[in-house]
Amino acid sequence: MKRKFAKRADLVKSSETREILKVTERPEVISFAGGLLAPELFPVKELKEACEAVLEEDGPASLQYSTTEGYIPLRTAIMKRMNAIGIQANLQQILITSGSQQAIDLTGRLLLDEGDTVICESPTYLAAVNAFKVYNANFVEVEMDEDGMMMEALEKRLQENPQAKFIYTIPDFQNPTGRTLKLE
Ligand SMILES: Cc1ncc(COP(=O)(O)O)c(C=O)c1O
Structure with missing residues (x-):
C-alpha cells in the first residue's frame, strides 16, 4: 500500500x-523513573468545588x-501574578497552553528550522529532546556540576x-538531575 504518512512522522520515535x-501501571511496582506526582497531594476536593462553581455560575458558556x-x-x-513577582508581562505576552509540554513544542515550531542547533544540559528532559x-534539530550538550549547567562549558x-x-x-530542580542553577 502506498505510504501516506508525512516524512516528518519518521522522526517521531x-x-x-x-x-x-x-x-x-503495574501495582506491585513503585517506579522512581517516571516522575509521577504523589496522588495524595492532588487537590481533588478543591478541584471538584471549583468545577461545580464554574458550571453553576457560567453554565454552558464555560x-x-x-x-x-x-x-x-x-x-x-x-499577568497580575507575574507583575506582583516583578516580571513586567502584558496580556499579549501570555498564552494558555495544555501544560508546559505544549509550550515546548510551540517553541520548537516557532524557532527551529531543519538542522538548527539547540544547546542543552547533559542530561536533559527526554520529552523536550x-x-x-x-x-530535525541538532543538540549540543553542556556538562553540569552540582550547580547546574557549567558556565565555562x-x-x-x-x-x-x-x-x-x-x-x-531547566534552571530549577532540573529533570533528571534535580539540580538548581546558582543565582550568580
Ligand atoms: C522539565 C520538564 N518540562 C516539562 C514537563 C511537562 O510538563 P507538563 O505536564 O506541564 O506538560 C516535565 C514533566 O515532567 C518536565 O520535567
Whole structure:
C-alpha cells in the first residue's frame, strides 16, 4: 500500500517517557523513573468545588471554545501574578497552553528550522529532546556540576556554535538531575 504518512512522522520515535510510565501501571511496582506526582497531594476536593462553581455560575458558556490565546480573565490573573513577582508581562505576552509540554513544542515550531542547533544540559528532559527532534534539530550538550549547567562549558559551546538558535535549560530542580542553577 502506498505510504501516506508525512516524512516528518519518521522522526517521531516511540517515546522513552511513555515506555517508562507503562511500568508504573503495574501495582506491585513503585517506579522512581517516571516522575509521577504523589496522588495524595492532588487537590481533588478543591478541584471538584471549583468545577461545580464554574458550571453553576457560567453554565454552558464555560464549556464553549475560547480564543486561541486563552480565556482572558485567566490570562489577566496570570499577568497580575507575574507583575506582583516583578516580571513586567502584558496580556499579549501570555498564552494558555495544555501544560508546559505544549509550550515546548510551540517553541520548537516557532524557532527551529531543519538542522538548527539547540544547546542543552547533559542530561536533559527526554520529552523536550523528542519534541525538538521532530523539527530535525541538532543538540549540543553542556556538562553540569552540582550547580547546574557549567558556565565555562556553556561559553565554549556558544563560541563553537555561534549559529545556535537557543539554549534549552531547566534552571530549577532540573529533570533528571534535580539540580538548581546558582543565582550568580
Ligand atoms: C522539565 C520538564 N518540562 C516539562 C514537563 C511537562 O510538563 P507538563 O505536564 O506541564 O506538560 C516535565 C514533566 O515532567 C518536565 O520535567
